Amino acid sequence: MLTLLGIPNCDTVKKARVYLEKSQVAFQFRDLRKQPLSESEWQDLIAQDLEGKLINTRSPSFRKTGFKAAELNEVRKLEVLLAQPTAMKRPALIKEGRLLANGFEEGRYDAILKETLNP
Structure with missing residues (x-):
């Protein structure tokens, strides 16, 4: 089953949820605030982040950390x-x-669902 990670009030998350529901795709939603990921879950996602886009370096949440985008190695991403x-x-x-x-x-998402649900 697919899992969608996010926060319910995020507009982009809302769009993804609507898309998956309209596509009649079974998924579970995991609210990052109510069900935070464990350290090992974050480590797994960081290791898979080949494009380097797991962190939104323009977000207010990122800016609160005091880090710069250029400083983001795997350890800093986890922090x-x-x-x-x-x-x-x-x-x-x-x-x-x-x-x-x-x-x-x-x-x-169209391409991912086609590949993932119809291998």
Whole structure:
């Protein structure tokens, strides 16, 4: 089953939820504030973040950390996400621990769902 990570009041998360519901895709929503990720869950996502886009460096949550984008190695990313989970670029779409996407672009979700649900 797919998991959508985010916060319910985020507009981008709302768009992704509506898209998945309209596409009749079974998913569970995990609110980062109510059900925060563990250190090991963050480490797994950071290790899969090959594009370097797991953290939204323009977000107010990221700016609160005092780090600069250029300083973000794996250790710093973990520090940021443990302290400010809402600094994550939202939402994150996950299947069985595998990061499929973060952020929401309808075309990208179309391709991911086609590949993931119809292998």
